[in-house]
Amino acid sequence: MEQDWSVQRVPAADGAEIVLHSVGSGPGIVVVHGGGVTIDIYRRLALRLADRFTVHLYNRRGRADAAARAEPYDGEQDVADLGSVLTATGVRNVIGHSGGGFVALRAAARDLPIDRLALYDAAIQVNGLFPLGWVPTARKAAQAGDIARALAITGGGLNTHSPASRLPLAVRTTLCRLFLRTPVGRTMGELLPTTLDESALIQRHDGQPEQWAGVTAEVLLACGGAGPSYYQPINEALAGVLPHARTLVVPRASHDALNRAPEHLVDALAGFFTAPATAPPTRS
Template sequence: MERITAPDGASIVLHTTGTGPGVVLVHGGGVTVDVYRRLVDRLATRFTVHAYNRRGRADAPARREPYSIEQEVEDLGAVLAHTGARDVIGHSYGGFIALRAALRLPVGRLALYDPALAIDGTPSWAYLGAVDEALREGRLARAVALVGAGVNTHSAMSRWPLWLRTAICAAFLRTPVGRGMGELLPMTMSETREVAAHDGPAAQYAGVTAQVLLACGDDAPAYFAAHIDALAQVIPGARTLRVPRARHDAIAIAPARLVDPIAEFLAAPQAAAR
């Protein structure tokens, strides 16, 4: 573990594991890097994995307010500059950060799993107002239930009565993982709004020159697959991967059918830049 300095002077704690070429992991919303321990361990046999908690979590510094994606890109840039790594793995909101960063930072390879994006009006953000209201009223379990249905549009549970989903979420919030996600929910919602604020055509990412692996889970919401297909049409040389029997959290579970293709992509010879 070491500390590096972000452009605004804040201290970023860098957790580095393994040997081999360097790769930086950018985690998703509502969690810390701890949930990716299995992924890090499996990649560390071939790569030096640099992970860090994004601001406002665990050993990370506080976020600057008002929040914007720009401070995330600056922090990732500081990690890349310090480590010399040029390859990035991004999951969910971490995928959004990594993709925005690749528009202006020297990223060589970019492996994204279920990147959280807004493309051409999808997904719907109609649930955000109700979540904000629930949080203002201190009804955390209701807020979590609303987020779950709004994000997991493919799930049968999303169509259950709200009172039942709220009761289930109340029980989930009593677990260690649930408590952590509940505490981070206000921060997660501000990140969600940042994604929504960047809604637009996939062509906004046409300037990405990195080699890109766009992966999604077959058991994740369908809009992730639609988004990676749209990105593959505009990012030169991008390739897609659909992972069977994989939910949105599969990258943390780290099955071989997902980790192996990512490792092979990161280990392949670097193609000539565009």
């Protein structure tokens, strides 16, 4: 059955507008997308949840139909905008992917009204486990105008599990030049400076997992079994301090599984958001 999307404009705290794209019926879920992309790649996920939930997508600042991003980037608008969306919709369920997981966890740590938070391959720097040493080199290439080289460095730094990451940089750069000719590649290339800024911010939040111990929401810390290996120890470290958290390794899933929305991942998310609460969230 084909689903109809609705679009509404939500006022942000600074007076800008957040364009909310919604589909489905039932309890609400807000999706916070990852870096280097727009909401378009999450529409499949939304549609596959739409028979059970009302799913809300919105572009973060500086992307597609979103307002411009404040500079220098400190992530505060991202957290505030998520708060505005939660207030406008009354939704208390959030999915955060990659860099969007960092935004969502920061929001939960500030006691925004999030009761259940599902994080998939969340880009959280804990005890230096998340590989971000490549950021200065990638930024230097981007500032020199060589977006293909910067993208190759970024991909190699993040996709440590991939055989392609071990190819010579020149070969990876050539492949990225071809990738930049595709619609997804063009978007990732245009947004690469934003991605690098976000990666640098994540690095600045490196520390012990205890810094997140104040999150009272129920949290699902999920990662792909076929993705980068560093997400699993990060999730285990976080689960050790978050009071209402559990981990999940999704079989046969890579970093882009949330966009591909395979049935076993969609069902796991639906089960998390509909299961009886283990403990009522507490708020100060």
